[in-house]
Amino acid sequence: MRIIAALALAAAGSVSVSIAQSDDQALTVTAEQSGDGVVRLIVTTDHLSEATLTLTATLVNMDSSVKLPLVTELKGAGKRGLCVLTPHDRSTNWKYHYHYVWKYGTRGGVPDPDAVYRLPYPASEHHKLMQGHRGAFSHQAGSINENAYDFEMPIGNTVCASRGGVVIGVRQDSDVGGPSEAFNLSDNYVIIRHGDGTYAEYIHLRKRGALVALGDTVDAGQPIGLAGVTGHTTGPHVHFEVYRLTDQPGGVERESLSVKMLTKHGVCDELTEGIVY
Numbered sequence: 001m002r003i004i005a006a007l008a009l010a011a012a013g014s015v016s017v018s019i020a021q022s023d024d025q026a027l028t029v030t031a032e033q034s035g036d037g038v039v040r041l042i043v044t045t046d047h048l049s050e051a052t053l054t055l056t057a058t059l060v061n062m063d064s065s066v067k068l069p070l071v072t073e074l075k076g077a078g079k080r081g082l083c084v085l086t087p088h089d090r091s092t093n094w095k096y097h098y099h100y101v102w103k104y105g106t107r108g109g110v111p112d113p114d115a116v117y118r119l120p121y122p123a124s125e126h127h128k129l130m131q132g133h134r135g136a137f138s139h140q141a142g143s144i145n146e147n148a149y150d151f152e153m154p155i156g157n158t159v160c161a162s163r164g165g166v167v168i169g170v171r172q173d174s175d176v177g178g179p180s181e182a183f184n185l186s187d188n189y190v191i192i193r194h195g196d197g198t199y200a201e202y203i204h205l206r207k208r209g210a211l212v213a214l215g216d217t218v219d220a221g222q223p224i225g226l227a228g229v230t231g232h233t234t235g236p237h238v239h240f241e242v243y244r245l246t247d248q249p250g251g252v253e254r255e256s257l258s259v260k261m262l263t264k265h266g267v268c269d270e271l272t273e274g275i276v277y
């Protein structure tokens with residue numbers, strides 16, 4: 001799962017900023033405060049090609065240069081300003097508190113109902129589905145992962161694209177993982193945008209286990225990574241999931257999508273946990 005939230009606080013007079021954020025430094029929002037109390041919130045994107053950011057703030061005696069919450073779609077690496085916060089009345093205290101979440105991808109995807117996905121490994125191999133749709137470990141109904149699949153796979157096994165597209169997210173610097181949610185943001189991954197604006201994520205890859213780079217165009221069946229055990233996981237496997245981003249009352253959210261998959265049993269609407277495919 002790729003949902004990263006961070007939060008920062010600062011108060012006039014103290015200028016102390018505490019930030020809780022993820023290991024994943026693909027996107028960060030920081031505050032640059034000048035002596036006259038003016039604060040610039042800056043987003044920096046590192047190994048990132050496509051993301052949607054939602055920024056909210058609680059302001060006391062401060063005005064924002066843009067309406068908040070701010071939803072903005074970011075493309076490419078770089079550093080850019082999001083908003084400027086200015087004290088309203090300098091004769092009394094002011095403070096601000098900001099919070100942001102971001103997700104890989106942009107809104108507008110319309111799933112192609114005729115799309116058929118391959119299994120995310122070489123056609124000559126067969127692997128057990130450890131966890132299916134609405135699985136009890138981490139794909140619960142109502143969660144953002146409810147239509148994901150986890151395929152058991154030895155470390156180093158080749159992971160292949162289930163559908164062709166463009167690589168928009170790659171991480172391969174992590175070397176840690178385990179069954180605790182403390183490892184939620186420690187996973188390596190490859191994320192691919194499909195022609196219909198949906199996205200597939202391939203997660204838990206091993207360190208330096210990406211076989212593609214940002215911006216690469218890949219075909220269905222093409223090797224894209226090497227399986228591993230990074231992130232929140234009980235053992236080596238690949239987490240495969242298709243999603244799109246949509247506007248929801250609470251902000252931009254991921255919608256986990258159920259897709260048709262081609263298996264040795266033919267095209268399946270849904271795979272069954274515990275079965276080898």
Ligand SMILES: [Zn+2]
Pocket residue numbers: 131138139148149150239240
């Ligand atoms: Zn999973």
